[in-house]
Amino acid sequence: MKQSPRQWYRRFDGHVTKAGFERSSYDSCLYHKNASSRNSVFLILYADDMLITGEDLNDIKEVKKMLSVEFDMKDLGxxxxxxxxxxxxxxxxxxxxxxxxxxxxxxxxxxxxxxxxxxxxxxxxxxxxxxx
Structure with a gap:
């Protein structure tokens, strides 16, 4: 049980890095990717909460779709x-x-x-x- 947050993070990190995201060298809970529209998309992770931000709404929707294949998610808008x-x-x-x-x-x-x-x-x- 003590290792479950670490294992979840390793699973998450593996999934998003395979999808082309890069982990920030300054903060291991910040990921970024240049999306199809050539705009950046950022994932900010805090415990079990995540903030996804970017300039193009379609890029954000693609990231949500990619994550929902692997993880149970609830979109809070x-x-x-x-x-x-x-x-x-x-x-x-x-x-x-x-x-x-x-x-x-x-x-x-x-x-x-x-x-x-x-x-x-x-x-x-x-x-x-x-x-x-």
């Missing part, structure tokens, strides 16, 4: 939140916003700091910053 990060999109404006505001509020409440005095800059007034 467009991501609105992952790992406590809220995701907001403006497709027309081509804007993607990531926010941890709700997570920060929760941490502040947890440590009873929600009634603390607010300051504009978390540095003492006598600190002078320079480019040097």
């Amino acid at each position: 467009q991501a609105k939140k992952i790992l406590g990060i809220d995701i907001k999109r403006d497709k027309q404006g081509r804007i993607l916003c990531l926010s941890q505001e709700e997570y920060l509020r929760k941490v502040v409440r947890k440590f009873s700091m929600d009634q603390a005095k607010k300051v504009t800059v978390p540095l003492a007034g006598h600190f002078k910053l320079s480019a040097e």
Whole structure:
């Protein structure tokens, strides 16, 4: 049982690398592939959750189809939140916003700091910053 997450990851890694994905050298849970449309598709893995992103929706659908052959999957649609990060999109404006505001509020409440005095800059007034 202790080895089951490792075995699942090895199975997943083998399957996606055979499908042409490359594992990032910076993070072993990030995979990327240049898809048929010549746009990149990214797979981001966290425990048993996965985020698939890319520019072309058809490429993303192909990846989902490829994965569903090997793994039981549930498509939850467009991501609105992952790992406590809220995701907001403006497709027309081509804007993607990531926010941890709700997570920060929760941490502040947890440590009873929600009634603390607010300051504009978390540095003492006598600190002078320079480019040097």
